[in-house]
Structures are given as structure tokens and as C-alpha cells.
Amino acid sequence: MNVMHSPTTPITGGGSQPDLSKLNSEDKESLVTFRKRKHPMPDQPCECSYEIKEIRGELTRMTSMLEKYVETNQNIINQMQESITEVKTQLTDLKTSNEKAINLIQDNLGEAKAQISEIKSTSISMQIEQNIIKTHVTQLESKITFGKNKLSKLETQVCQKSMLTPSVSSTSQSYINEEMIRELKERNERDKNIIIVGLPEHITSNIAERLSKDEFAVMNVTSAVAIDIPKPTRVFRIGKFIPGKTRRVKICFDAAGPAKQLLRITSTSEITTNNMTYQTCDNYSNLTISKSRLTFFYLNARSIRKLGKFDELKCIIQSISTTIHVILLTETWIANESQAQEFQLPNYTHYYNFRTDKRGGGVSDFVHNNLKHNISESIYLDGNNYLWISLEKYALEVGVIYHPGDTNYKKFVEVYDGQLQQRKRSIVFGDFNIDLLTKENQSKQYKELLNEAGYRLLNKINKKYSTRDSTTRKSILDHVCSNLKNNDFHMAIINSPMTDHKQIYFEMKKFKPAPKIRKKFDAIDYSKLYTSIETAKLDPMNSDYTIFENTIKHHITKCKVTKNKILNLPQDEWIHNEIISEINKRNQLWTELKKQPDNEALKIDFKEKRDYTAKLIQTTKNTFYYKEFIKCTKKPKKMWKIINNLANNKNIEHELASRGHLAATETVVAILENKRPKLYRMTNRFDPRANPSNWIIQVPTSLQSCRIVYTTEYHRRSSGALKSFQVKQPAATTMKTHK
Incomplete structure (x- = not known):
């Protein structure tokens, strides 16, 4: 059936069919629909589907990355917490x-x-x-x-x-x-005499030979007590000569003064017998030379820079038939570093100290490289040169001093006395411009200074052994003194036209170092422990953790051995004599600045010295530990020792049995981990190098609440690539199982 619709009139717009070509704004909004339109070709994919997939893939990757980031952050936080706990423990220890x-x-x-x-x-x-x-x-x-x-x-x-x-x-x-x-005369004669008891008597039938040996022994004793004692007029034994019996020795002097001086000194101090021999010569081949001695050669050069003088010194050293260990020069007249570098002897190290304000002066030390040596102190102060060298093998410090006669004597005495008091074993050479042959107040004060510091002059106080001869007088201006006791010395005064001062050849008995101390300690034979644990019958299916722990302890005690260790001398730290010397110089400038606060030049010098000392301390420390770390590239034990020293940690004695620490190598740890009950393993096979983060394992509280902590740092200090673990009770009962 056809239904006819009335047409719409264009004028009125009436009718049943609307005119869609002409719509109002309200009608447009009411006619919009939200119905999903169908794809014209449903079998083919949409163009945006690929982009959506890519976006989804990016989102999944980002989420995975975020998860990994969260996990890594969590691990870092855990590590930071562990380090914080370690720091707390260290703080408590401090x-x-x-x-x-x-x-x-x-x-x-x-x-x-x-x-x-x-x-x-x-x-x-x-x-x-x-x-x-x-x-x-x-x-x-x-x-x-x-x-x-x-x-x-x-x-x-x-x-x-x-x-x-x-x-x-x-x-x-x-x-x-x-x-x-008669009684008064006898008393006066007795005042001039002394008697020595216990002096060994030589067994020989020749009376003259016995007397000469007695006179030599008496001179050694008197020179050991006091240097300026004159030679006695008569020395003889009291009583009849009987072989095997020691008689007393009577010594007679011209006056009562020497006898009283000897009695006064021996009543207040101990006698140190030093065998001292003297010689004068003008030919180097005639020198009395002994084997196994420490040898010195001293020369007042009067400008070593003078043409031909250094070459002559080389010839002198070559002409002496023994090795000269230390060559000491005064009045070198070296003015700067470049000039000092010009004077080098083969197989010797040149140490020097020169004037910085005027011409002349200066001292030098040439030390043989066969000796282990270093500079102890080098100062130029108030016109005086002080240079000290340390010989480690002999535990000895050798000083060379130059004191010109025109400087302040009181200041020199103060500095020199302080240097002598600081040193336990030392020997000093130098040109002091103090004549020991005179009885002036300055010479007496100088001798008293040496006696109070525990030093004695080794020069022979006699015109025959003078060190400088002029047309009018003889004098001893070049001195040798030492605080060594019970030593044998030999001194030769050599006449030479090289300078107006004579040369000195000096020998000293060698010092024997103390023997090395050995200590016994318990250690573990790791190869034996490896084979023992490898052959151990442990059932991984057995969940009883005490059996596993007791088996480990049994094998550890079984593989213990006793070893010997040499206790080495303490190593040198970064604080050395150069730093101390710079600090002393800075302090001296500071005291002078306090006396002269308005001296601008002194202020500048003090600031420069202060900054230099601070920088020297920092750079020396950094370079020292840098070198020490470089030495310990493949030595974890030494590296951990350095780290502990830097962190002020305590030195832990690794006595395994007393503290319950069980040490083993990586292979032993791997065997133990693989033989541990499977219920508490993190992986089927354990590799200590693969994943160190899995080395912390907590055992359930039902099995004695034990916690075995594998660490990678604790016992690295006791062996090379050592891993260790410790059995201890947890603070709280924590349960964590790994399937």
C-alpha cells in the first residue's frame, strides 16, 4: 500500500517531510547522533592500530624501567642504611x-x-x-x-x-x-796522685812493654773522664808482679789540680771508656785505616767554587784506600741552588745549606749511596749554617755546623744547644771559630755546654793536633764531638796546603742493629681446608643447620697450623723531618714577629712560610697515601690497613677460634654454600663472584635462629681474595626462606 505524503510548501514549510537543506541552529544540535558508525571495510585493520600498539609497548617498557628504577633505589637505600649502621658503630668506637x-x-x-x-x-x-x-x-x-x-x-x-x-x-x-x-810535703805529693783499681794488667815478661801498655790504658781512662787532663809524669803498679793477679795503678801528676778534677768528676758521674786513637800525617797513604768502620772526611774548603778545588777533593777521596761514607765541607761559599747542583760526586748524594744574605759561609754533606740516609734538619739562622743528616742503619745523626766568629755567640749557643738536646745518637763536625787551646770564657762556656748536653769533644787538646796553623799561633777551631758511649774512634789530622785549615779523617765503630723479633701465631692451611671440606659427607637434604655449622668448625680446627712472623719495625708515616723543620721555621718567624709587630717584611715572610707549611703538609700527606695505595694494587690486606689508619679504626686481631670468625677462600665458600641445606639456598649452584648481593642469608628461627652473614670486606684484610662469614645470634627473630 502506497502512502502518499503531502508535499511541503516552500513558503510555509508545512508538510510531513522536512527540508534538510534548510535547518536552524537548534535543529542542527537536536539532529546530531552519537551512534558508532561501522567501518566500511571491517576485514582490514585501522590506520591508528599500529600507533596504539607502539604506545602500549612504550608504556610497558616505561613501567618496567620504573620498576627496575624502584628496585635499584631500594637496593641503594639498603646499602646506605648498612653504611650508616657501620658509621654509627665506628662513632661508638671513637x-x-x-x-x-x-x-x-x-x-x-x-x-x-x-x-x-x-x-x-x-x-x-x-x-x-x-x-x-x-x-x-x-x-x-x-x-x-x-x-x-x-x-x-x-x-x-x-x-x-x-x-x-x-x-x-x-x-x-x-x-x-x-x-x-815532712808530713806536709807528703800530703802535697799525695794530692798530686790517684790510684786506679781494676785496670787489666797485661801478662808479659817485658817490664817496659807492660809500662807502655799501662800508660796507654791510663790515658784512655783519663781522656774518657775529662778531655783536658794532662799526661801524668809517672804511672806504675803497686806491689810485686804476680801472673794472674791485677795490681793497683798509681798515677802521678805535676800538680794537684788534675787529680782533684778526676776525683770530682768520677764521684758524680759514670766513666765511659772510649778507645780513642790519634794521628797526624801529610800523606793520605799513611792513614791508619781499619776495616768495618764508618768513615768520615772533613774539610774547611774556603770556597769549593774556586777553580780546581773540587777536582782536588775528588783526587783526595780516590787516594784514600777505603770507602769514605760521609764527606763534610764547611765554608763552601755556594750562593744558590744552581751552584749547588754543579758539585756532584759519583755514587754520593749532595746535601747543602748556603747563605742567603751575603757572600761566604755554607756547609755541604756528601753521603754514600750504600747507606740509607735522609735529611734531618737544615737551617740558616743569624749567619750560622746547621745541617743534619740521618743514617738509618746506624741510628745516627751526623751534623755539620759553621759558626763564623763575627755572629752573635749567645744566639748561636741557644740554637746549637737545642739541636744537641734533641738527638739521642749523633756526631758533629764543624768550624766553630772557638779555640780549644785557649782558656777564655767563651771556650769554657762552650765546653760546659757540651758536657751538660751529654757530649764530649773528641779532639786531642794539644798543639800537636791543632787544626789551623798561622805564622803567630796554633789553634783548634775545627771540632768533632759526640754523645756516643763505649765506642772506638780514630782521628787523623792531615796537613795540606789546600786551605789554611787542616783536614780530618775520622773512623767510628759500626753500630749493629737489633735482631728481628719473631712471633708465633695460628693460621689456616686453606688448601688442606679445601680438600677436607670437599670430601666432607654433608647431606644437602638434611635441614638441621647445627650439623652443618659443627662440621665447618671441626674442619677449621683440623686445618689450623702454627706459623712464625717477623715483627718488622714501624713504617715511616707521612710526617717527616722536613715538615717538622718547616714548622719550626714558621714558629721562629712567629716569635720574631711578636717581638717586632710593625715589621712589614717580617709579616710577609711569616705569611709565606705559614701558607707554604700548610700546603706542604697537605701535599705530603696526599702524595704519601697515593703512593701507598699504588703499592697495594693487588694487596688487599695492606690496603685495608691503610684504610683503617685513615678512618682511625682499631686493628683487629684475626684470632678465629676465640671470636668465632670462620675464614675460607672463595672456593671453600662455594663448596660450603653448595653443601648447605637446600631449604635455605637462594640458587641451586653458588658462585661467589656472580652475585655478591645474594651473600646475605637469614635462617629461620626454628633452626637455632642462626644468621650467617657472608661479607666481602671483613677478612679481606687478612688474606688476598678472602671471603668470610660469621655465626652470631640475631637481635630479633627474623624469618626469610628462599625456595
């Missing part, structure tokens, strides 16, 4: 060490207070004793006056008797006077 140090200081303060109280009590007792002595002195004076009165009474009585019997009294009086004169 606190405990500081507390111990404070307690020690308090104890020392208590001891110091006790010593002060003892000193006070002794001073009080000394005052009481002095008062007692004063009372005794007054009593003695009263007794002396009483004796004088009695003598006067006796004299009056004798006079009265002489009046009665004149003939008898005259003869008796003359006899008494003769006896008194």
Missing part, C-alpha cells in the same frame, strides 16, 4: 676510645699531682736536713774554737816547760818541726 683517652689523662693528672706532692715533701725534708746541717756546722765551729783555745793553752804550757828545760826543748822542737814539714 667515643669509647675518647673516653679511654680522657680516663688515661685523668690518671696521668693524678700521678702528676702525686709526684708534685712527693716533690713538696722532699723539698720540706731537704729544708729540715739543711737546718740540721746548719746546726752541725755551728757545733763544729764551736768545737774548732774550743780546740784552738786548747791549743793555745798547750802552747803556753810548752813555752813554760821550755823555759825550765831549754836544751831538751830546742832539740825536740826542731825534731817536731822536721816531722811536720
